Amino acid sequence: MLTIRKFAELAGTTRRTLLFYDQEDVFRPAQVAANGYRYYSYDQLYQLKFILQLRHLGLSVAAIRSLLKTNDAVQLNAQLANLTEHIQTEIDNLTLLKKTLVERYQQPDLEMGGRLHTPAIIERPALSFWCSPQSVGCTDEEISALYATFYTMIGSLKLLNKHESGFLTSLAESDPTGYPTANFRIIKAVSLIDAPDVPTLQRPAGRYVVATALNDMASILHALENIRQYVTQQQLTIDTEMWQLNLNEQFTSKAGSKYISIEYQVI
Numbered sequence: 001m002l003t004i005r006k007f008a009e010l011a012g013t014t015r016r017t018l019l020f021y022d023q024e025d026v027f028r029p030a031q032v033a034a035n036g037y038r039y040y041s042y043d044q045l046y047q048l049k050f051i052l053q054l055r056h057l058g059l060s061v062a063a064i065r066s067l068l069k070t071n072d073a074v075q076l077n078a079q080l081a082n083l084t085e086h087i088q089t090e091i092d093n094l095t096l097l098k099k100t101l102v103e104r105y106q107q108p109d110l111e112m113g114g115r116l117h118t119p120a121i122i123e124r125p126a127l128s129f130w131c132s133p134q135s136v137g138c139t140d141e142e143i144s145a146l147y148a149t150f151y152t153m154i155g156s157l158k159l160l161n162k163h164e165s166g167f168l169t170s171l172a173e174s175d176p177t178g179y180p181t182a183n184f185r186i187i188k189a190v191s192l193i194d195a196p197d198v199p200t201l202q203r204p205a206g207r208y209v210v211a212t213a214l215n216d217m218a219s220i221l222h223a224l225e226n227i228r229q230y231v232t233q234q235q236l237t238i239d240t241e242m243w244q245l246n247l248n249e250q251f252t253s254k255a256g257s258k259y260i261s262i263e264y265q266v267i
Contacts, residue, residue, distance in 0.1 A: 012052075013052060018040075100157045100160055103191050126205035128201070130187065130189075131188075132186040136183060137181070165255075167256075170182070173240075174238065206267075209264045212261055215254070244256075247261055
């Protein structure tokens with residue numbers, strides 16, 4: 001017979017684990033002496049190893065106790081089948097997390113370009129965006145509700161992949177007076193990870209009039225007015241779609257970063 005310490009060493013476990021299994025009526029010593037000392041036989045090693053492996057696979061103590069009492073192979077197979085499904089779900093989740101992290105480190109850092117409110121012409125590549133099915137006004141309540149719905153649709157992990165995000169609205173001629181009552185759709189640049197059943201749109205490649213602003217009404221209106229004047233002075237024609245893009249992944253208010261980029265395609 002082996003003392004609890006010797007048996008624990010042989011089984012590659014701990015005295016505390018053996019005491020716990022005894023208390024839970026999962027695995028009891030072969031003999032308990034009058035002084036309370038526990039003793040185990042060598043033959044008990046095989047059952048304990050089986051129990052330890054079931055625990056390693058993720059079966060609960062209650063499930064193991066039930067299996068040992070019934071010695072039901074069919075029940076064991078059912079438990080392990082359920083566990084297999086759980087493990088596959090965890091694998092899928094970890095795979096998605098890994099893809100998100102890989103995408104994040106492949107993206108360039110977002111930087112604020114140019115002086116605040118000062119328009120400039122910048123070449124932009126074509127880029128696909130997921131977009132919210134609905135458009136809302138620019139109140140905190142409306143935007144927060146749309147934001148929560150949108151990132152539930154595309155997956156909250158996409159918040160961390162550093163792909164471009166922001167809003168799209170129709171605001172002809174960069175007219176500041178129309179901005180406070182405009183409706184906005186949330187957009188997020190499409191990544192390698194699918195988001196089925198979410199609408200997409202394309203930002204065309206080409207030249208864009210771009211101005212940086214703070215994410216507050218006064219600064220945005222200032223930038224829009226400067227864009228309007230710049231377009232007039234340069235005798236340009238711009239599209240009616242206004243792209244309002246975040247320059248940082250840390251949002252401060254209304255699903256936007258501290259600094260934003262306001263962009264119109266030159267047509």
